[in-house]
Amino acid sequence: MRYPHADLTEFTTALLRHVGADAAQAAAMTERLLDADLLGHRTHGLWFLSNYLERISGGHIRTSGEIEVVHREPGAAAWRAHRLPGAWVLGEATALLLDDVRERATSTITIADCSHIGCLQSYLPPFTERGLLVQLTATNPGVASVAAPGGTNPVITTNPIAMGIPTRGAALLIDQCTSVGSNALFDDYAARGERLPGEWLLDAAGVPTDDPAVLTGEPKGTIQSLGQAEFGYKGFGFGLMSEALSLALTGYGRRSRPNRFGQGVFLQVIDPAKFAGSTEFLDEVDHLVSTVRADPGRDGRPPRLPGERALASRADQLRDGVELHPDALTRLAPWARRAGVPLPRG
């Protein structure tokens, strides 16, 4: 079943407006949620919209108030977003960085207490399309699902790190959590009552398991760091980098035991023109891309580059319609009824 992108946009906007989002907030949230579906990240797309509607209705995502500027200087800013909608806040932050970087080599912003921002990959193209390098990491200090190496207590979470790298062709859009998978992935398996394809989790005693139910048991199990038993200390190391940048630097971490509705965000833009030069940068990245593509591949298929499948999925779905998570519209039906908005037809 495929849905026209324009219909989904109209539908999503109407539901968000109905629960109280203003026009700019609804537009930003709609664009980012649909972008996640377009890029193929269905657990971060319309499937998640019902959570947003609930959170706005419950006051956990706020639709009024201002972003608080904690610090501002040329090339850097620290904001506290007071749980305004993540997609909208990131849009404002992106505009600030793009303006800042006209005059300088880098600009960096941290955001405390931002509502859920969703799929990181979707925030990278506004930078890469302008030839700019961008680093983004975000995490949720109210969620703990990953233990330190050798440990059993969940102390951090799946902490994604993203980077957009411009090329003369399609940008490299890296977006990966520092554990073997995201919380949403395991929630999705648990909801379907399915086992995982591998022993990606640890039970409460630290024994590897493929059962997603350990994450909701008591005592709780944990998600393995990237690298698992042998090299999980490295995945955890990358997870700590995300904690430092997106939580400690924003002053919004686990110490204050926040609820699960706010995130910390670190976003940094770098202009290659103000280091060794844009031409040199693109020459090098294009060369690297071409060497990867020249690999015949172990199974006769050249290796894929980060973002390649996502951008192909985006182009395909904009043309032929958007596929949704099978449960997305079921979850949204009660909200649509309440708002008097018809469900989109495939």
Added chain:
Amino acid sequence: MRYPHADLTEFTTALLRHVGADAAQAAAMTERLLDADLLGHRTHGLWFLSNYLERISGGHIRTSGEIEVVHREPGAAAWRAHRLPGAWVLGEATALLLDDVRERATSTITIADCSHIGCLQSYLPPFTERGLLVQLTATNPGVASVAAPGGTNPVITTNPIAMGIPTRGAALLIDQCTSVGSNALFDDYAARGERLPGEWLLDAAGVPTDDPAVLTGEPKGTIQSLGQAEFGYKGFGFGLMSEALSLALTGYGRRSRPNRFGQGVFLQVIDPAKFAGSTEFLDEVDHLVSTVRADPGRDGRPPRLPGERALASRADQLRDGVELHPDALTRLAPWARRAGVPLPRG
């Protein structure tokens, strides 16, 4: 066998001076090499000194000339180091960043064509000791040993990424390559004719193997990215981040097919005081550290934090003498003879 740190310092300095390093260069290289041994990274310590002596003698590390400033603005610099000694160049870069960050939130430098800098971890304390967060990545565009996921051609190398995170106690000193191990690690196994503890490599056909000889065979095998078969695309993604920051941004990448003697470096300092505040930063990091330490551990030992073992090793060896790689002095004996310098006695 343990050697007094002061004796090793005198010995190392004398050998470097004998081949032509000036006093400042020799001091910086000596400090960094010995730091690697102190921190327990013996393949990057005095074991490597014979390589430096060879390279200086062969003109591959240069001891005269100037760092070329490609770009400079407040808060950013791009240098070309023309293969001046890496440890000395990084010392100059550190001084520049520390000066820059007095007045602003971040400062970033890229360095093209820098001689080997060695152990990344050793460059972090000058920042963390001042309460500053630091990111460092460096790689060698003349070495290829890691394939893209699903591929067999080596296209990047083991690309370490490091971050120093200040705390009120010992700093977190993260330094990890984005593959399962470093080139030096596998060279060391190969030199000893030993198999690896696991199937950490791929042979030329892409089949996992524990034989380090595949890395020097023809056609060459490759080192697996962090995450290996299932999740190696993530390790490779982190490897690409390092390529973008330390090679593309410096304009010194694989396109120009450089020889194996130059590295690209990306170094960035961030002052937490100019985001949400130093106190808030330290409160959050200290809290995270304490939650990790509160974990009893799967095997009854609390998890270790990055840098913890290294800093303990450093303190221990400064007190009781430095242990060296078993082959370090054997490799240095001919150089010591030529320079008329006695070998240190344990």
